[in-house]
Amino acid sequence: MTEAxxxxxxxxxxxxxxxxxxxxxxxxxxxxxxxxxxxxxYGSDEYGGSNPxxxxxxxxxxxxxxxxxxxxxxxxxVPGVLAILTHANVGDRIKPGKTFSDKGYMGxxxxxxxxDRIAHAGQIVALVVADSYEAARDAxxxxxxxxxxxxPSATFGSPGLMEGLANPKPQGQGNDAAxxxxxxxxxxxxxxxxxxxxxxxxxxxxxxxxxxxxFTTACAWSGNKLTVWEPSQNMYGFNYGxxxxxxxxxxxxxxxxxxxxxxxxxxxxxxxxxxxVALAAKMVGRPVRLECTRADGFTIATYRAETQHRVRLGARxxxxxxxxxxxGWEISxxxxxxxxxxxxxxxxxxxxxxxxxxxxxxxxxRNTPGFMRAPPETPYLFALESAMDELAHxxxxxxxxxxxxxxxxxxxxxGLPYTSRALMPCFDVGAAAFGWSKxxxxxxxxxxxxxxxxxxCASTMxxxxxxxxxxxxxxSPSGRVTxxxxxxxxxxxxxxxxxxxxxDRLGVPVAxxxxxxxxxxxxxxxxxxxxxxxxxxxxxxxxxxxxIRARLAIAAVRAKTGPLAGVDPxxxxxxxxxxxxxxxxxxxxxxxxRRLGGGAVEAYAENVPHGVPPDGVQxxxxxxxxxxxxxxxxxxxxxxxxxxxxxxxxxxxxxEVRAPRVVGAFTAGRIMNPKTAxxxxxxxxxxxxxxxxxxxxxxDRRTARYYNVDLAEYLVPVNADIGxxxxxxxxxxxxxxxxxxxKGIGELGxxxxxxxxxxxxxxxxxxxxxxxxxxxxxxxx
Ligand code: MOS
Numbered sequence: 029m030t031e032a033x034x035x036x037x038x039x040x041x042x043x044x045x046x047x048x049x050x051x052x053x054x055x056x057x058x059x060x061x062x063x064x065x066x067x068x069x070y071g072s073d074e075y076g077g078s079n080p081x082x083x084x085x086x087x088x089x090x091x092x093x094x095x096x097x098x099x100x101x102x103x104x105x106v107p108g109v110l111a112i113l114t115h116a117n118v119g120d121r122i123k124p125g126k127t128f129s130d131k132g133y134m135g136x137x138x139x140x141x142x143x144d145r146i147a148h149a150g151q152i153v154a155l156v157v158a159d160s161y162e163a164a165r166d167a168x169x170x171x172x173x174x175x176x177x178x179x180p181s182a183t184f185g186s187p188g189l190m191e192g193l194a195n196p197k198p199q200g201q202g203n204d205a206a207x208x209x210x211x212x213x214x215x216x217x218x219x220x221x222x223x224x225x226x227x228x229x230x231x232x233x234x235x236x237x238x239x240x241x242x243f244t245t246a247c248a249w250s251g252n253k254l255t256v257w258e259p260s261q262n263m264y265g266f267n268y269g270x271x272x273x274x275x276x277x278x279x280x281x282x283x284x285x286x287x288x289x290x291x292x293x294x295x296x297x298x299x300x301x302x303x304x305v306a307l308a309a310k311m312v313g314r315p316v317r318l319e320c321t322r323a324d325g326f327t328i329a330t331y332r333a334e335t336q337h338r339v340r341l342g343a344r345x346x347x348x349x350x351x352x353x354x355x356g357w358e359i360s361x362x363x364x365x366x367x368x369x370x371x372x373x374x375x376x377x378x379x380x381x382x383x384x385x386x387x388x389x390x391x392x393x394r395n396t397p398g399f400m401r402a403p404p405e406t407p408y409l410f411a412l413e414s415a416m417d418e419l420a421h422x423x424x425x426x427x428x429x430x431x432x433x434x435x436x437x438x439x440x441x442x443g444l445p446y447t448s449r450a451l452m453p454c455f456d457v458g459a460a461a462f463g464w465s466k467x468x469x470x471x472x473x474x475x476x477x478x479x480x481x482x483x484x485c486a487s488t489m490x491x492x493x494x495x496x497x498x499x500x501x502x503x504s505p506s507g508r509v510t511x512x513x514x515x516x517x518x519x520x521x522x523x524x525x526x527x528x529x530x531x532d533r534l535g536v537p538v539a540x541x542x543x544x545x546x547x548x549x550x551x552x553x554x555x556x557x558x559x560x561x562x563x564x565x566x567x568x569x570x571x572x573x574x575x576i577r578a579r580l581a582i583a584a585v586r587a588k589t590g591p592l593a594g595v596d597p598x599x600x601x602x603x604x605x606x607x608x609x610x611x612x613x614x615x616x617x618x619x620x621x622r623r624l625g626g627g628a629v630e631a632y633a634e635n636v637p638h639g640v641p642p643d644g645v646q647x648x649x650x651x652x653x654x655x656x657x658x659x660x661x662x663x664x665x666x667x668x669x670x671x672x673x674x675x676x677x678x679x680x681x682x683x684e685v686r687a688p689r690v691v692g693a694f695t696a697g698r699i700m701n702p703k704t705a706x707x708x709x710x711x712x713x714x715x716x717x718x719x720x721x722x723x724x725x726x727x728d729r730r731t732a733r734y735y736n737v738d739l740a741e742y743l744v745p746v747n748a749d750i751g752x753x754x755x756x757x758x759x760x761x762x763x764x765x766x767x768x769x770x771k772g773i774g775e776l777g778x779x780x781x782x783x784x785x786x787x788x789x790x791x792x793x794x795x796x797x798x799x800x801x802x803x804x805x806x807x808x809x
Contacts, residue, residue, distance in 0.1 A: 048603060051532045054703040057524045058543065059287065059517065069286045074257035076246035076315030081110055083157050083308055083318040084164035086171050087327060091149040091180035091732035092393040098154065099172035106167040108159035110312045113304060115141045122303045125273045127364055133262070133269030135297030135330040136396035137363050141304060146175065147362060148395040149733040150327025152300065157308050157316055180393035182732035183334055183359060190362065190391035210375040210441045213382035218351035222342025226418045230339065230411040231799040233724035235332040236325070237400055238742060241289025243299070243325050247306040248315035253280050254306055260285040261295045261516045262555035267548045269298040274306060283548040291518040293399030294329050296557045301328055323737040326725065330398025333368070334359045337411035341419050347433040349380040356387045356408060364396040365389055370408025376665065377412065377489055379436035393732050399557055401715065402775035405490055406782065413486035413783030414798060417790065427485050427787070428455050428464065444665045447764035450695040451487060454671040454758060458693035461754055462673035471794035479677040482792025486784035492666035492697070492771040494637040495554035497564040501572040504628040505618040507536045507605045512544045515553035515565045520774055521704030522561050528700055529566045533573030535602030551632065559772030562700055564635070567766050572633035577602050583623040584615065591615045637766070664764060668771040670694035672784040674717070678792045683804045685789060687717045688751035690781070695760040697771035702757065705773055709755045712777020718745040719778065720785035724801050
């Protein structure tokens, strides 16, 4: 082997079996100090330069129709107004942009300032730019807008809806290769002849992400080059999508998305606001910064679609499922076919020989919905896991035992083995921690004074997704490491797991690793969605570190002299600032680096997961949509699993519902950092309780306008809503999902807890709530 020979893959990927692994050690997030001292910079902290202008949106008060006239007279009188952008002066200066299903990057194809058409309430109708935020706001409110209004279709049950079959091109999250409408066997026949049956309808409401950091955009031009600061969880998609819309090369755009103050899917797709702000900055010849209001966030970005379900379960008297039929209906906009089609997951949770499923898009006069934490699984497992509880009740069987009877190591549709599945160990450990064996199954049987006690459970599952990624790692003679990759710190702790990976593989302290992310000029990383960042990014960082280690090792063992001369390079590791062999020989890192030229050594690595055509990671992200390469294994199926247990207390008279304690037990392959993993799962659990009991966006059926568009009326949980939370992570080794064995945990914590909570309410009261959220009026008896 010579210097020019490619390094063997086995050396790049070999685990650093040094006995000192820092991967998996509970580590505080490396940016924690910045965050708690207020020094952390978020995208919204950036104004684009020293002399920014400020933008304010005016949005449509009607949901369907057109703008007839905009009188700007009064607005123009406001001192400091610089520009007013409407359909009259924007038109085709911004291209509409393509949605994910068209290999684009937009969340919605509705192009607000392209014409006079209004497709949904709250659509952007004008952007006013002024010297100050206050002037822009004042002028925007003084625009006198005349509309020609048509009667809108708001939601399910509204007149004038358009019901379409699900488009053959899936547009949901991470399901490039999704099976459409999974089916096997004769579900209708098996259901007809089943000994025990459940046939029920369920519904979940519209929800909005409401990240604390508002939707902001700052744009600054320097000649033909554009710099954009915007909180994003998909800056590569953002760069390509914005380039399409503005008709400029993607290389001329530099996107910066430093620490992100919450995303949850809302920043995975490009919104129409960005190109409008970029155009405004060009028009006024100054940087322009837009800060959308909290209310704007409900209509200018995406949201979780309202869904309806019919679930039919057939079973034998011993609980074995014989038939599972899951039909779903999802609200979308008029032009777009966004759907999450969670039957892909809900038909793969339990063994069942006869399965059928169908998903229908219902087009209404709404903005296009989009990704929101576990987009498919959250609504579809609410329906399935509620129906399973109803089946357990009908069978007079313990709900945990019903799941045990139907547990499987191969998925039922194509008979593929799971790479690993530990659902029942999660139920067993969770049940023990919760004290489930003390449950009296009869509804309404457990009480504490005036409080009716209910205990409920449900499963969670989330697919493991890995996407193409690249990283550059630099190791300096002083033992300092820099890792660069264009991923996003959305609060999940990705910077810390990257630092742990590099520290582990290069034998340096975590504090010596600098992690650079959030910049589109860095090596590409995928959308931080689908719980894929840790798996996608850490594997490629490990690969780049392995390259450095292999180069140092080979140079050291080939040296004529030196402590490692002649040693087998595969046994040489970097540990504690030393290059060391398994048999105890070592030399300081700085000496080893001298052999490669003396300065820092740099490695660039790409990772292209199974089944993705290897045309380079950059190429993969260009023109392939944000979801490029959510590749699935052909012969196996990969999911993380878990079990939820919750206690609710319902007041006998007022029917107020409290949730004093919850236990979740999860398995998700290798856990890179138990500390941040636990807090991420805990956040999901809190969201699950909240989604069951509080959270919904309300729509006025006559006007198709949302009316609880602020954090006073859109209920998110506060500390008083949440009792004790136990989060248990069971060890699991999965050698098939990816080299490091990471499954991902971002979305696992909340899936299914909505159903567990409604199941607990049934156990407390005997009232089954099939339409979320559970509210007092639904359980009055
Ligand atoms: Mo998420 S909805 O995968 O950001």
